Amino acid sequence: MEFLEVIQPGFYTTIQDQGRFGYLQFGIPPCGVVDSFAAKVSNLLVGNLMDEAVLEATVMGPTLRVLSEGVIAIAGAELSPQINDSSIPLWESIPVKPGDKIGFKGLKKGCRAYIAVGGGIAVPPVMGSRSTYVAGKIGGIEGRLLVAGDKIPKGEKYGTPGKRLPSEFIPAYPAHPMIRVILGPQDDFFDEGIRTFLESEFKVSPKADRMGYRLDGPTILHKAGVEKSIISEPSVPGGIQVPPDGLPIILLVEQTVGGYTKIATVISTDLGAVGQTKPGDRIRFQAVKIKEAHQIYSEEAGKIEKIKNFLSN
Amino acid sequence: MEKWPRFLFAGDRGLLVEYGDRIDPEINKRIREVFLIQEKFPIQGITEAVPTYRSLLVFYDPGKTSPDRLQKELLELEKKRGEETIPSPEIFEIPVVYGGEYGPDLEFVAKHNGITPEEVITIHTSGTYLIYMLGFTPGFPFLGGLSAKLFTPRLKTPRTVVPAGSVGIANNQTGVYPIDSPGGWQLIGRTPMKLYNPKKKNSILLKAGSYLRFKRIPEAEYKRILQEEN
Numbered sequence: 001m002e003f004l005e006v007i008q009p010g011f012y013t014t015i016q017d018q019g020r021f022g023y024l025q026f027g028i029p030p031c032g033v034v035d036s037f038a039a040k041v042s043n044l045l046v047g048n049l050m051d052e053a054v055l056e057a058t059v060m061g062p063t064l065r066v067l068s069e070g071v072i073a074i075a076g077a078e079l080s081p082q083i084n085d086s087s088i089p090l091w092e093s094i095p096v097k098p099g100d101k102i103g104f105k106g107l108k109k110g111c112r113a114y115i116a117v118g119g120g121i122a123v124p125p126v127m128g129s130r131s132t133y134v135a136g137k138i139g140g141i142e143g144r145l146l147v148a149g150d151k152i153p154k155g156e157k158y159g160t161p162g163k164r165l166p167s168e169f170i171p172a173y174p175a176h177p178m179i180r181v182i183l184g185p186q187d188d189f190f191d192e193g194i195r196t197f198l199e200s201e202f203k204v205s206p207k208a209d210r211m212g213y214r215l216d217g218p219t220i221l222h223k224a225g226v227e228k229s230i231i232s233e234p235s236v237p238g239g240i241q242v243p244p245d246g247l248p249i250i251l252l253v254e255q256t257v258g259g260y261t262k263i264a265t266v267i268s269t270d271l272g273a274v275g276q277t278k279p280g281d282r283i284r285f286q287a288v289k290i291k292e293a294h295q296i297y298s299e300e301a302g303k304i305e306k307i308k309n310f311l312s313n
Numbered sequence: 314m315e316k317w318p319r320f321l322f323a324g325d326r327g328l329l330v331e332y333g334d335r336i337d338p339e340i341n342k343r344i345r346e347v348f349l350i351q352e353k354f355p356i357q358g359i360t361e362a363v364p365t366y367r368s369l370l371v372f373y374d375p376g377k378t379s380p381d382r383l384q385k386e387l388l389e390l391e392k393k394r395g396e397e398t399i400p401s402p403e404i405f406e407i408p409v410v411y412g413g414e415y416g417p418d419l420e421f422v423a424k425h426n427g428i429t430p431e432e433v434i435t436i437h438t439s440g441t442y443l444i445y446m447l448g449f450t451p452g453f454p455f456l457g458g459l460s461a462k463l464f465t466p467r468l469k470t471p472r473t474v475v476p477a478g479s480v481g482i483a484n485n486q487t488g489v490y491p492i493d494s495p496g497g498w499q500l501i502g503r504t505p506m507k508l509y510n511p512k513k514k515n516s517i518l519l520k521a522g523s524y525l526r527f528k529r530i531p532e533a534e535y536k537r538i539l540q541e542e543n
Contacts, residue, residue, distance in 0.1 A: 024370075025363045026517035027448040027491075126511060136451045136492070138511045185321035185329045231336060232455065233365045234448060236327045236372075257365075257448035257455075265324030293325035294375040301376060 002067045003117055003154035006146050010062035010104070012209075015121055015140035015152070017053040019253065020129035024234055027256050031131040031139065034210060034252055034275030035112055036268075037171065038076035040304055042116035044311045045073035045093040047160030050304070052120030053130035055152075057113045059278060061104025062146060064115075066096045071118035071159030077110025077173065077276060091165040093118075110173040110276040118159015121152055133254065134210075163311050169303065175281040176201075177273045180288045180296070181240065181264035186230060189261045193220040193242070197263055198285055202248065206279045211254045212241075213274060215283065219246030220263065232259040238266030238274075240285075250274055267293045269300045320384050323370065326360075328380050330387060331368040336457060340367050341445050345522030346399050347391055354393070356386045364521045366445045366455065403523040404441065407489065409480050410535040411437075411502035418499035422465045422482055433501060434529055436460050442487065442525045452491040452509040452517040456525060459487045471497035478503045480527065502527075505539035 006013075018039070019032025033039035033056055040050035055062070061079040073093040074081045081088050082103045088094055090113075096102070104113070123130050123140060132140030141150050187194060202217035220242050222228050228244040235255035239262045240248050250266060251258070252275065266274055267288065277283060288296070321329040330347075333340035341364075348364040358378025363370040373383060411434045412419040423430045442456040449455075459482065467483045472495065475481070479490045481498030490496060491508035504527075508518045519525065530538075 021372075022361050023517075024361060025447065025521060027451045027453055028517075127516065135494075136509070136511065143511075182322050182324055185323050231334075231366045232446070232448070233329070233368060234363045234370050234446075236323045236370070238324050256450070257446070262323075265322070265327070267325045269325075290322055290325065290380060294379070297325055297375045 001154055001156065002151045003070055004102070004152040005065045005067055006062055006148055006150040006152070007065055007101070008063040008148055009146040010057050011060035012058040013062045013146045014056050014132040014134070015053050015123055015146070016056045016131045017129055018051040020127055020131050020133070020139070023127055024256065028127070028133065028136060029235070029254050029256050030237065031133045031253050032129070033114065035076050035114070035272035037272050037300070037304070038112075039114045039116070041091065041165055041169070041307060042073045042075035042114040043120070044308055045075070045091065045160070045163045045165065046071045046116045046118040047093075047157065047163075048116060048118065048120050050308070052116065053123065054121065055115040055146075057104070057115065059107050059111060061113060064102040066098055066100040066102065067151070069097055069158070070154060071095050071161045072102070073116045073163070074113055075116070075165075076113040078108040079113045080105035080108055081113070091170055093159065093161050093163040095161040111278040112275055117154045119155030119157040122155045123153065135254065165307065166310065169307055171273070173273070173276045175277065176284070177277065178284050178286050179270050179274055180267045180286050180293070182267060182290055182293055183264045183287050184262070185265070186261040187263055189222050189226050190220065190242070190263055191223050193222060194263065196220050197248070198287055201282045201284050204277050204279050204281045204283065208279055210252050212252055213250040213277070215248045215250065217247070220248060221246060222261065228261065229259045230261055232257045236265055238268065238271050240264045240266065267296060269296050320380065322380065325375060326372055328371045328373065328383055329368050330371060333367045336366055336445065338443050338457065341443060341522065344369050345402070346394050347387070348522070349399055350390055350393050350397055351387070353397070354390060356383065356390065358383070364446065403520065405519055405523060405525045407504050407506055407525055407527050408530040408534065408538060409502040409504050409527045410530055410532050415503035415535070416480070416501040418468075419501045422463060422499050422501055425465045426462055428462065433463060436462050437487070437501065438527050438529050440526070444519055444521055444523050444525055446521050447517065447519060450490070450492050450494055450509070452519060454488055454508070454519050454525060456487055459485055461485070463487070465499045467497040468499065471495055475500065476503065477507070478505060480504060503535070505535045505542055507542050510542075
């Protein structure tokens with residue numbers, strides 16, 4: 001069922017689900033939403049399973065015309081969403097009818113917003129996922145960014161209007177987040193550099209997209225005498241590369257392999273907070289041990305479970 | 314205790330199992346075998362495994378397993394290497410039309426190495442190349458085994474678009490571009506085969522740990538295969 005028509009696509013809007021897994025061995029990266037928590041909650045609000053496909057809008061949201069009855073929920077960054085030019089709240093499911101116009105007035109906080117629709121966005125899955133992989137030209141609509149005139153289909157289910165996420169669960173999306181990392185896999189290429197990495201503030205450069213975030217800040221030095229690159233190996237989302245120039249790059253979800261040393265890796269539950277920063281924002285890093293990271297992972301899973309139970313009542 | 318494998322954290326969901334610190338067919342063979350055995354005897358909690366040049370990257374669900382447990386189970390699993398019959402690696406044959414508009418740098422590669430273009434083709438088609446790993450773009454093979462007689466540096470200025478199927482050389486590496494992409498490799502020919510075809514069920518032609526050979530074909534056959542592939 002055709003549900004939304006793109007009037008104006010916004011800065012960078014794609015269809016994404018929780019990712020395409022099992023294909024990294026063939027050189028196909030996971031893709032998927034960058035802020036997994038926001039996307040999951042947007043789905044739960046409209047009554048979907050949490051891994052359905054949603055729209056990921058970046059900095060400037062799209063303008064969309066509603067073509068059939070349905071329910072939407074917008075979560076993540078505050079891009080000032082509106083229906084028919086009146087503001088609507090984030091983290092709430094709202095019924096829409098044919099002719100309604102969904103728009104965004106401008107960025108207030110964060111970087112990426114998620115638009116979920118009751119029934120889920122129903123583009124055909126490719127290799128088990130609906131996620132758009134732009135370089136590989138697959139997923140979403142013809143494997144590309146949305147353009148004016150695209151019609152976005154949804155599944156049959158209507159959805160659950162009037163659901164609202166309790167404010168205690170809404171992330172803060174600070175412009176200066178503390179991002180937790182696990183050192184490695186190549187932390188042994190650094191000594192003093194690790195201190196520079198953990199004790200400095202880094203600015204998100206304009207080169208920040210779904211492939212990776214280049215950061216500006218003090219130069220992270222490699223150990224004297226070590227090679228500054230490694231034999232190419234697959235990239236893990238959140239891996240923090242330090243190229244020979246010493247300026248770190250946080251890898252996100254559309255990378256496959258790299259030959260630079262990785263000083264640390266962002267824990268999976270903090271990757272969304274990285275993706276909610278934009279050029280000019282400042283990031284600090286804090287090292288945690290693997291056990292602590294897994295504790296955080298299980299707390300995050302528990303939180304989602306709680307939200308799911310709350311919203312299904 | 315043996316030095317290898319070495320287990321490194323790649324975040325809270327990834328474990329990097331390194332089997333060596335160099336590019337070596339024996340190390341890659343061991344990785345291929347462990348990879349195939351863990352596919353046959355799945356380890357609880359592993360969500361994805363990726364064979365690489367010299368390591369196996371394992372993604373896991375921290376709710377279902379732990380790095381300690383994975384380490385034990387992977388070491389245990391490797392003991393099956395002697396017992397299990399591992400299928401022999403495949404050899405993929407990639408037809409290539411060399412030179413002309415398809416390989417604009419063939420002359421340069423010849424000149425750089427002090428041989429004739431014909432000799433470049435003969436040497437390039439006589440090699441059997443190990444596919445160490447796939448990546449960079451979908452289905453791009455990182456190959457080992459290029460003859461030192463063909464080593465040629467990258468272009469000083471990369472091309473903004475290298476057409477899909479282009480076969481190139483960069484230093485001691487040779488490879489095939491699966492999709493149109495920018496690139497600085499010296500292009501010596503082009504294959505009509507699609508290394509990446511998302512419309513097919515098995516969208517990626519090649520496999521890590523297998524081998525690849527190049528076969529010279531005339532332009533007419535290139536065009537015929539190209540039609541079949543489209």
